[in-house]
Amino acid sequence: MQYLLTLYSDETGWNKMTPEQQKQGYAAYMSYTEALKSAGAYVGSNRLRPTATATTLRTTNGKTQVLDGPYADSKEQLGGYFLIDVPDLDAAISWAGRCPGVQHGIVEVRAIWGM
Helix, strand or coil, X not given: CEEEEEEEECCCHHHHCCHHHHHHHHHHHHHHHXXXXXXXXXXXXXXXXXXXXXXXXXXXXXXXXXXXXXXXCCCCEEEEEEEEECCCHHHHHHHXXXXXXXXXXXXXXXXXXXX
């Protein structure tokens, strides 16, 4: 079954890190990705650009509005994701707990609802 691990954190945190901390953080994510691949659980992943680059669409009274920026202000922003394929929710939770993102933010686990 496929699960989406969405990673939320303070998107300004990366720029506050030293180059060495950034290097260690990058290495942690690469190691995590390799572990997912080795286990045959990896489907895909990517980072997202900062929320300031977002465009939001909303329909009000039948008219679509296009707005610059994110829909909601919050302490943490959606920064990336991992799409994994594992046997069950327990396995997905186990992988989410190993994700480096859980050390500095939130990792949400959601089952994919196939269409």
